[in-house]
Amino acid sequence: xxxxxxxxxxxxxxxxxxxxxxxxxxxxxxxxxxxxxxxxxxxxxxxxxxxxxxxxxxxxxxxxxxxxxxxxxxxxxxxxxxxxxxxxxxxxxxxxxxxxxxxxxxxxxxxxxxxxxxxxxxxxxxxxxxxxxxxxxxxxxxxxxxxxxxxxxxxxxxxxxxxxxxxxxxxxxxxxxxxxxxxxxxxxxxxxxxxxxxxxxxxxxxxxxxxxxxxxxxxxxxxxxxxxxxxxxxxxxxxxxxxxxxxxxxxxxxxxxxxxxxxxxxxxxxxxxxxxxxxxxxxxxxxxxxxxxxxxxxxxxxxxxxxxxxxxxxxxxxxxxxxxxxxx
Amino acid sequence: xxxxxxxxxxxxxxxxxxxxxxxxxxxxxxxxxxxxxxxxxxxxxxxxxxxxxxxxxxxxxxxxxxxxxxxxxxxxxxxxxxxxxxxxxxxxxxxxxxxxxxxxxxxxxxxxxxxxxxxxxxxxxxxxxxxxxxxxxxxxxxxxxxxxxxxxxxxxxxxxxxxxxxxxxxxxxxxxxxxxxxxxxxxxxxxxxxxxxxxxxxxxxxxxxxxxxxxxxxxxxxxxxxxxxxxxxxxxxxxxxxxxxxxxxxxxxxxxxxxxxxxxxxxxxxxxxxxxxxxxxxxxxxxxxxxxxxxxxxxxxxxxxxxxxxxxxxxxxxxxxxxxxxxxxxxxxxxxxxxxxxxxxxxxxxxxxxxxxxxxxxxxxxxxxxxxxxxxxxxxxxxxxxxxxxxxxxxxxxxxxxxxxxxxxxxxxxxxxxxxxxxxxxxxxxxxxxxxxxxxxxxxxxxxxxxxxxxxxxxxxxxxxxxxxxxxxxxxxxxxxxxxxxxxxxxxxxxxxxxxxxxxxxxxxxxxxxxxxxxxxxxxxxxxxxxxx
Numbered sequence: 001x002x003x004x005x006x007x008x009x010x011x012x013x014x015x016x017x018x019x020x021x022x023x024x025x026x027x028x029x030x031x032x033x034x035x036x037x038x039x040x041x042x043x044x045x046x047x048x049x050x051x052x053x054x055x056x057x058x059x060x061x062x063x064x065x066x067x068x069x070x071x072x073x074x075x076x077x078x079x080x081x082x083x084x085x086x087x088x089x090x091x092x093x094x095x096x097x098x099x100x101x102x103x104x105x106x107x108x109x110x111x112x113x114x115x116x117x118x119x120x121x122x123x124x125x126x127x128x129x130x131x132x133x134x135x136x137x138x139x140x141x142x143x144x145x146x147x148x149x150x151x152x153x154x155x156x157x158x159x160x161x162x163x164x165x166x167x168x169x170x171x172x173x174x175x176x177x178x179x180x181x182x183x184x185x186x187x188x189x190x191x192x193x194x195x196x197x198x199x200x201x202x203x204x205x206x207x208x209x210x211x212x213x214x215x216x217x218x219x220x221x222x223x224x225x226x227x228x229x230x231x232x233x234x235x236x237x238x239x240x241x242x243x244x245x246x247x248x249x250x251x252x253x254x255x256x257x258x259x260x261x262x263x264x265x266x267x268x269x270x271x272x273x274x275x276x277x278x279x280x281x282x283x284x285x286x287x288x289x290x291x292x293x294x295x296x297x298x299x300x301x302x303x304x305x306x307x308x309x310x311x312x313x314x315x316x317x318x319x320x321x322x323x324x325x326x327x328x
Numbered sequence: 329x330x331x332x333x334x335x336x337x338x339x340x341x342x343x344x345x346x347x348x349x350x351x352x353x354x355x356x357x358x359x360x361x362x363x364x365x366x367x368x369x370x371x372x373x374x375x376x377x378x379x380x381x382x383x384x385x386x387x388x389x390x391x392x393x394x395x396x397x398x399x400x401x402x403x404x405x406x407x408x409x410x411x412x413x414x415x416x417x418x419x420x421x422x423x424x425x426x427x428x429x430x431x432x433x434x435x436x437x438x439x440x441x442x443x444x445x446x447x448x449x450x451x452x453x454x455x456x457x458x459x460x461x462x463x464x465x466x467x468x469x470x471x472x473x474x475x476x477x478x479x480x481x482x483x484x485x486x487x488x489x490x491x492x493x494x495x496x497x498x499x500x501x502x503x504x505x506x507x508x509x510x511x512x513x514x515x516x517x518x519x520x521x522x523x524x525x526x527x528x529x530x531x532x533x534x535x536x537x538x539x540x541x542x543x544x545x546x547x548x549x550x551x552x553x554x555x556x557x558x559x560x561x562x563x564x565x566x567x568x569x570x571x572x573x574x575x576x577x578x579x580x581x582x583x584x585x586x587x588x589x590x591x592x593x594x595x596x597x598x599x600x601x602x603x604x605x606x607x608x609x610x611x612x613x614x615x616x617x618x619x620x621x622x623x624x625x626x627x628x629x630x631x632x633x634x635x636x637x638x639x640x641x642x643x644x645x646x647x648x649x650x651x652x653x654x655x656x657x658x659x660x661x662x663x664x665x666x667x668x669x670x671x672x673x674x675x676x677x678x679x680x681x682x683x684x685x686x687x688x689x690x691x692x693x694x695x696x697x698x699x700x701x702x703x704x705x706x707x708x709x710x711x712x713x714x715x716x717x718x719x720x721x722x723x724x725x726x727x728x729x730x731x732x733x734x735x736x737x738x739x740x741x742x743x744x745x746x747x748x749x750x751x752x753x754x755x756x757x758x759x760x761x762x763x764x765x766x767x768x769x770x771x772x773x774x775x776x777x778x779x780x781x782x783x784x785x786x787x788x789x790x791x792x793x794x795x796x797x798x799x800x801x802x803x804x805x806x807x808x809x810x811x812x813x814x815x816x817x818x819x820x821x822x823x824x825x826x827x828x829x830x831x832x833x834x835x836x837x838x839x840x841x842x843x844x845x846x847x848x849x850x851x852x853x854x855x856x857x858x859x860x861x
Contacts, residue, residue, distance in 0.1 A: 033858045035860075070337035106335050110339070138861050305775075322846065
């Protein structure tokens with residue numbers, strides 16, 4: 001590297017470096033890349049802003065001495081244990097879960113919602129546990145604390161798993177000091193979505209929940225909001241507008257966008273004016289928006305492509321020194 | 329038959345943002361808009377025959393559509409592999425290096441702005457004069473003829489072109505939903521205009537056209553068109569080689585825009601199919617409309633006569649009117665039909681400029697995300713959501729495009745753009761070719777046709793190589809064929825391009841230095857691969 005670009009970006013000399021990401025949705029590849037990025041970027045804190053669990057299970061049908069399944073429209077056939085393992089790894093990489101079963105069981109699961117939900121809970125929690133264990137083993141020697149919250153897509157059954165983690169700390173609905181200048185204010189609840197997810201709430205709930213949290217802040221100047229849901233009517237809450245049948249609305253070939261954030265969160269950001277406001281939830285709305293003095297960030301997500309997206313932020317006691325949206 | 333027929337393919341739980349597609353229809357409409365029924369209609373009837381006298385227009389259109397379909401395939405793969413704004417820049421910067429990707433993207437945006445201006449300049453150069461001259465002839469209005477002459481003059485192009493840029497700019501200050509509705513209206517108006525044209529051509533005859541022409545353009549009677557062109561130096565070349573070259577070069581410019589839908593794809597696993605179908609669909613639709621028009625018109629007017637008209641207009645001979653709308657109004661001198669065509673063409677030219685403003689501003693957003701340009705570029709208005717700063721930046725470039733069109737010619741600007749667009753595309757295309765090898769893991773989890781194979785090799789590589797060959801020929805074309813060359817400005821055009829690339833490199837270097845010095849961050853990390861822990 002030429003001398004002109006001599007590195008001068010080592011944290012610790014007057015600023016704190018955090019790394020934040022959200023919306024992993026079961027992608028082990030994205031999760032492991034986040035861990036690696038925390039190390040690579042010399043982060044002093046790693047923050048996860050919700051939506052950890054995957055959305056789908058790929059049934060792998062066993063027929064005689066071979067296995068068949070479908071992934072993104074591609075029929076995959078495995079004829080050896082090695083090929084099966086490779087297929088499973090591919091499924092895990094994009095954030096889905098696999099379930100090896102006979103044809104009859106697959107059909108039975110398809111017909112029984114409760115049984116399918118139980119299978120989802122089992123798969124989600126199993127993977128989450130392994131993630132948290134890995135994070136502890138990887139980050140603890142580096143001295144990087146891991147702050148985690150669930151997101152609206154995370155079933156309530158993940159809470160005990162997060163709470164029981166040995167290294168990661170579930171800070172949902174909490175205000176915690178991460179150093180002498182900065183408090184982390186976290187919440188995974190979101191405004192209602194058309195899908196009525198486990199942690200979707202009406203705005204009346206959001207107002208109360210956010211108010212209860214901000215009342216606990218001692219030093220707003222150095223506060224860091226860590227809300228899964230972004231503030232309403234910003235660049236970082238723009239999602240495709242949906243028709244009543246959940247199809248994307250478009251005109252003249254353009255996808256129509258709408259705000260999917262929370263007015264309560266926007267109001268809190270504008271009133272409290274924290275140093276930084278970290279979000280996720282709307283995968284397409286990667287970006288940054290200044291709201292007064294507050295830098296609001298959404299790193300976006302491309303978990304299904306196996307791409308990890310994150311924000312790296314350098315913080316002074318009362319100023320965001322710099323930020324960068326990374327992906328890899 | 330597989331023993332698992334009837335088995336569920338996927339179990340999905342209730343979560344937000346479940347995969348949806350925007351539908352092929354949506355992508356198709358946007359693609360047709362980007363190709364433009366108006367400007368490309370003008371190119372088909374005027375530039376192709378005028379610049380390549382003797383070339384078979386139908387073969388040109390067909391050959392071009394096939395080659396552009398290959399190019400569209402590559403770009404749909406790029407969009408599917410990096411489904412976000414500025415997909416080409418994003419993929420190239422991550423797969424190759426931002427030192428290549430940013431300057432190339434910077435040049436593309438700069439020239440997109442200039443071309444947006446040249447497209448607007450087509451209104452006073454072509455659309456208004458065609459409207460006014462026809463009015464002058466049909467209704468014996470001398471003022472209309474005088475205004476047509478003024479409109480096509482250097483001053484007229486500057487005045488009306490600037491007004492057009494301002495109108496485009498103001499429309500883009502409105503909320504996106506409003507702008508998109510304007511575009512939707514334009515799509516309908518464009519189709520209506522073409523319905524009128526096809527009706528006029530379909531009901532026309534040799535006799536009605538010739539008598540109508542002679543009445544409308546007494547200074548250049550129908551029978552004198554070809555001899556006048558030949559006396560001015562036109563040489564007809566009916567060889568297949570001439571047609572093939574015209575197809576490669578002009579065809580690309582006619583259909584340019586089919587790949588723009590690449591730039592909208594969110595978390596949509598069906599996007600690859602949608603993008604490809606949309607791009608191919610828009611190619612098919614516009615090919616059908618233009619070839620339909622040519623087929624109907626050439627029932628009673630030979631292509632040589634069209635070539636002569638185009639040639640005479642390019643060489644500034646009075647009386648030349650090689651415009652499809654003028655031909656139609658000669659056949660159907662009806663004020664209502666005439667207005668439908670004029671409004672449709674003028675309105676869709678503004679729409680076309682809007683699409684350029686749109687996609688260029690989106691690419692700027694991608695730069696801002698990577699911290700290569702100041703954040704204010706990507707700021708949006710709090711009430712309308714309009715990216716005003718980005719749009720105003722493009723408007724400045726568009727005004728420069730109007731100036732260039734006034735002092736050189738619209739065609740000069742646009743043929744320059746073929747060169748610039750093509751040369752900047754080489755970077756993302758090379759990135760696509762090597763993507764399956766340099767980003768193996770991402771390629772393996774790619775959606776849809778990203779992972780498609782041809783002859784045991786990734787189609788991204790195989791088709792990409794074909795696309796690269798096509799694009800490189802376009803890059804070389806101005807240096808090989810004078811008809812689409814830079815003329816006396818060849819040295820200047822190359823110097824301008826090299827300067828822009830250097831400016832792009834300097835911007836990137838300065839951005840990197842500034843972020844590192846002031847913010848303690850090296851933006852090169854934005855582009856770096858992060859291997860999993």
